[in-house]
Amino acid sequence: MERRHLPLTRGSSRNRGSSRNRGSSHNRGSSLSRPLGLLALAAIPVAVLGIFFLLPVIGMVGRGFRPEGRWDVPGVLAVLGRSQVQSALWFTVWSATVATAVTVLLGLPAAYVLHRLALPLRRLVRAALLVPFVLPTIVVGIAFRVLLTGPLSWLSIDGTPVAIIAGLVFFNVAVVVRAVGAAWESLDARPAEAAAALGAAPWTVFRTVTLPALRPAIVGAASVVFLFCATSFGIVLTLGGLRYRSVETEIYLLTTNLLDLQGAAALSLLQLVVVVLLLAVGARLRAVPPSGQRVPVRPHRPGVGDVPQLLLTALVLGFVALPVGALVVGSLRVEGRWSLANYRALTSTGSHQALLEPATTALDLSLRIAVDATLLALTLGLLVALSVTRRTHSRAERRLRGTLDALFMLPLGVSAVTLGFGFLVTLDRPPLDLRDSPWLVPIAQALVALPLVVRTLVPALAGIDDRQRQAAASLGAGPLRSAVVVEVPVLWRPLLAAAGFAFAASLGEFGATSFLARDENATLPVVIYRLIGHPGPMNYGMALAASCVLAATTAVVMLVVERLRVPSLGVL
């Protein structure tokens, strides 16, 4: 009996959707042209995704499966039997699980404090917490190295799994705070009040009423965090070195150092399967908007009962601030004195010819590429969002829409290394020889940023009641006019926010870019990685200074995004 509930409510929400469309159901005669129209709208992004994502990934994976032009499936399966691969697999699973659990446990109290309590500077703190998420992973790695080898060296956890997990938590805690916080903020206060009036103490209210209501948001955030942890590249590479390898870094090592494409292909495929499964689970668990009116709560003043949560939030803030602080301090110290020399050195090419071009040139290039990638990601993302949120009439159409939606989430979890290397092996001959094209890097970065853009735009577009368009049309507005009246006012903020996310993600992209960028046109994250790879205190200092510049740039972008007040990430 209880089981009936889920399909029932799903069904009813679907019915609600279709009853909205009833006004235009008379033109159902054109049942075939509608899916075609949907495809036409989605054609460009699908083509781009096909050529620049599926083709490289398939090419890369195919190369592993057919090493000498012959299928060699047993050989690929044998890869999974290698002890090194198994240990990488095991490490990925357990480190991602632990990191996800810690992230959720730390993120929940912070989500409560930052979204339900009336505190001064609440928005600023929320924006500050979002910075780690958009910080280039390579910068996160370096910041932790500085912290763990410097002020916190007495903990002696540098180079241990603890350091990697700490890095992953640092990177992902914002996801939980944002996603769960947004759900918590819009939670109806009355069920909790009803429980309290029935005699439930605050903790019981939380356990029996609030937590079940938040469960979709928590599970959704946790699955995304797990995805990010399991496919993290920059953090594991810089903090784990060669001793602790995840599947992602193993793919990198197999591809670049050992040229073992078969092994890399097997792991890429395994990762792809796991990611698809996780995305499917995530889509099922994604919060269904509750029906009926809700009474949103006003944030209340912190009371005595909020002290533990406040303390935990302070802990989270400290945890986020420490590595960043250590990084900034480290960049300002030269030979035991305060100095701006590291920043001045950014105009040079470093000692021992670490770089071919000065770091400032790399920054300039990074910004240009980020602008290109952002425009690309926005255009594609907008087309995708428009096509997946168009009203549906038939089951087939809905299924097609769902497939499209899921397809564009794939870059979120596919190894950026696989993507980058796939570019190199598939787009290197006519008709598509892009090896020397300046568009190669922007395209790769746009694809990595695409899921963020789509996930920011889709909820905003889906939230528009179709009856508004119908109302505009009934008042005599043509399609363009009604778009201006209905869509644009709702969409411009999410569009700007998506631009911010895409820009930040592109600026910090490391995995794919590290393959595609050449020595003479490296982006800043690649330059930073090269600098720490070369000996010499000057190079190290420059790496820190460059990291600070990169972090500051993304932080400013994120502060602007936060000003837009878009409930981004809440629905990833």
Add this chain to the structure above:
Amino acid sequence: MLSLREVSVRYDGVCAISGVSLDLPDGEILAVLGPSGSGKSTLLRAVAGLEPAEGSIAWDDRSLAGVPTHRRGFALMFQDGQLFAHLSVAANVAYPLRLRRIGRQERARRVAELLELVGLGGYDARLPGTLSGGERQRVALARALAVEPRLLLLDEPLSALDAGLRERLVHDLRRILRAAGTTALLVTHDQDEAFTVADRLAVVREGRLVQEGPVAEVWRSPADPDTALFLGYARVLRDGPAATVARAAGVSVHGDVVVAVRRSALVLDETGPLSGEVLEARLTPDQLRLVVDVEGVGEVDAVGGAGSHPAVGERVRLRAEQARLSLLH
């Protein structure tokens, strides 16, 4: 016994409730009646401990200041029930019993008993999402009663329902509350609901308590013209017209008088003392409703039996029913 003394609630400096004093003896049902936005729900939430209030709220002379909601022993029933959507009907009703660590068997027995009381026996396994609005409210009532609360707080319990259902449920509510012997505070904007369910009535307007007393008494003599109009009186007459109508009803008056008349205060009667010209006539299934320009009074409502049907412009004679009008002071 619940007693409020000079209770005020402020939101950002604006008074939602100011200076309300009330007593509610054990076993009685008090309806707080007021138009929407009058602050009556705020008063209820203050009693429940969900809003910080100034003044004193006490139960049996012990102040409730600083006692959190869950320790007050009051149950609150919301306008839309606020059932926990993830729990079945039985689990919803059992929720407060679980909190009180009541054993499984006893719990099952109580749940069955309560569902029977609200007329929903056998609904145990249903989920709230599959119930109708009326059923949901019944479950919410059963859940609130499961606490065996010292005081049951009802926030517009039937307002979300459609008219027919509300009419049926309002009698059920009275019966259930009586059967359970619960002391209850009911907030509503619907006077029929208040009259049917409550023993006592408190009228609230713009955050202030205007009048309080037994239902019949408040209904018979409203405190002021606005209260009279809110309680369903059709018009308020003053001075000459008021005196004319009062005298026609056999009430002796002198000086300034204010009289509130119900729609049925003036009745068609060939031997009646008042006369006037029919301005409007409308036949309803039960009676004839008229608007008459009465000499010495002006435009007023009147009724006649369904059999009579004077035309517009016709002159008619009317009598005044003493029980259908109220002298205001």
